Amino acid sequence: MSTTATKPVLLVTAADLAPQALDMLGDFEVVFAGKQPTEDDIVALCARYKPVAIIVRYGKVNARIMDAAGNLQVISKHGSGIDVIDQDAAAARGIAVRAAAGANAAAVAEHAWALILACAKSVPQLDARMRAGHWDKATHKSIELDGRTLGLVGLGAIGRRAATIGLAFGMNVLAFDPYAKEAPAGVKLTSLGELYVQSDVVSLHCPLTPENRKMLNRDAFDCFKPGAILVNTARGGLIDEPALVEALASGRLRAAGLDSFDVEPMTTPHPFQGVANIILSPHIGGVSDAAYVNMGKGAAANVLAVIEERSRTAA
Template sequence: MQTGSHKHAVLVTAADLAPQALDMLTQFDVIFAGKQPTEDDVVALCAAHKPVAIIVRYGKVNARMMDAAENLQVISKHGSGIDVIDQAAAAERGIAVRAAVGANAAAVAEHAWALILACAKSVPQLDARMREGHWDKSTHKSIELEGRTLGLVGLGAIGRRVAAIGVSFGMNVVAFDPYAKEAPAGVKLVSLDELYGESDIVSLHCPLTAENRQMLNRDTLARLKRGAILVNTARGGLIDEEALAGALASGQLRSAGLDSFGVEPMATPHPFQQIPNVILSPHIGGVSDAAYVNMGKGAAGNVLAVLEENARNAV
């Protein structure tokens, strides 16, 4: 990994990385791109430092960046969502793409439940009303979750954690996942149409692909139970945001909790900012104290594994 006194570079598309991850990368010059690096910033750093690896925390990695980093061997995601990496371009150039799968599963599952509960119990709205001097005890009714149906789209590491909590709440839990061979205890595998029709709460836990982009649109939102809750801690591209705004305004959906958006950072002004029954957070579901360390170590470990394998194969 090192030639003489020269250290190869690893570029991180962020301003920091967990100390535990940096400890794994001491044989490299670790270059930080800053808090919100632009495409031009990353291209310039790739051209200047010729990194052998890029650890992707923020933003996207495209062919232009890859071509500027002529020594690049691996692009390692600080998390599980590799849709921000041009995988076809990487494959054409023989560059490995890796994800820190499961490193933030607990954090995202917890945040999904924070949004589910906030939607069902109107937590932000009641807090705002209290601060305005109102006491809505005689008029407010929250949604009780016991006996309701929770529908999970995706049953990977995150979806399974969300499912287990739903089962512990006494909910009927159904899931759609074309890759799941079996379901955990208390969870029933169903078709996507069945899930839409049966669920009081729909929570998304699947990767974004060309096939499922805007899977929740005017047609599918209309097939949900009237008054259902929608939560998305996966990828914003799974939802047609204009159609969702309409479903929230019409009462087709009781509320939505969103942690990811079609364009990030979310454009301002945005229609969602004026919709009282949507709860928003800035894609921080996977950003916890423990996940920060786990994702950093996972990303660094993937870098080391690919570079070591390539070095062995070159001998």
């Protein structure tokens, strides 16, 4: 692609974007960074193309990347988690940061429930036992969720969908969210400590902030109901990973279902790989056929809105 293109450049930190999103971006020269771009890859592309916008699918965007892209006006997340963008650095440079809020809510809530059910019913473990020639009908007992308590940490678009599913399963639903002024019918707002004590299943649906990093630590796990299940489809940094391994080994937790990790991709070897009662997936909760389109369109719409607003202001 020539650097003399007359269209402004938009950089995507991935190898692809939904066709529906690309259709919205016809006024831009779209440059793709590849499947797993490194920071150096993105810096080099920013230095070469000077994009006015970045759509972030994979990796992080820090001050070094922003400084390499001298014309940058907006960084748009392909999803809802903007913790991968240095927001202070962006603000200092006058760069707008936007998220495609709610675009993957259905996908993530469904995946959270896939992990909850897999933990409660031991689906992967029973499958492995069957394949090894065992028939555990006489010895296995699963956890029945009807009448149990679901605790949701975060009550945004994803948390609310997870709550609706929990109510449909006949569960009592508690939620902690310091920003929620009200809860859906059937959901009780409570303190975080009370949620830990009361819940049979705790599911994380909150953003990662400096204040809540490693909030699930040894002290928190000591408050959990013995035999509880923990599911995280939010951000891995919310959990102190060595403390989780200890809680699972001691029996304080029955099982955990994890779709996000403190370091991604998850390092290998990793202690989680040797823990039988952890179910792992590679941060794909928000990656569904519909969410791919919705997140792409949402990210594109946010770019267009910022560019249009700034064009009007400059006129």
